[in-house]
Amino acid sequence: MIDNLARRGRRSAYKLIMLQATVTGLASTVFFVMQGVNSGLSALAGAVIAVIPNFVFATLAFSHMGASATAKVLKGFYWGEAVKLLLTIALFSLVFLTYKAAFMPLFVCYLLGLIVHWTAPLYFKQS
Numbered sequence: 832m833i834d835n836l837a838r839r840g841r842r843s844a845y846k847l848i849m850l851q852a853t854v855t856g857l858a859s860t861v862f863f864v865m866q867g868v869n870s871g872l873s874a875l876a877g878a879v880i881a882v883i884p885n886f887v888f889a890t891l892a893f894s895h896m897g898a899s900a901t902a903k904v905l906k907g908f909y910w911g912e913a914v915k916l917l918l919t920i921a922l923f924s925l926v927f928l929t930y931k932a933a934f935m936p937l938f939v940c941y942l943l944g945l946i947v948h949w950t951a952p953l954y955f956k957q958s
Contacts, residue, residue: 848889850947854947859878876930877938881944883922885915887911
């Protein structure tokens, strides 16, 4: 039963991450077509910076579930959020240090990924 709860939470989180990846991937494609390769790659970098940390968070946060594992659940969420924040900082640093990114497409796709995440309750019905 407890494994089933963790699996269901993880599945819902991964569905959201797939939606984020799809929306930001489409936006990256639009930037590529409309503004060229550099803008497209910058937008793709923003998409990756938005999606990968959320994937890591979902994996860590939903590794335990159930009333008997309350401390583990809380620890998983704390670790997941800490790793997500550090990974976001590291990915932004990596992009800025290694690639001459176009700021507007990078931040548009990053913010688009965040908006999809924040508005998730509008897309998914709890079952």
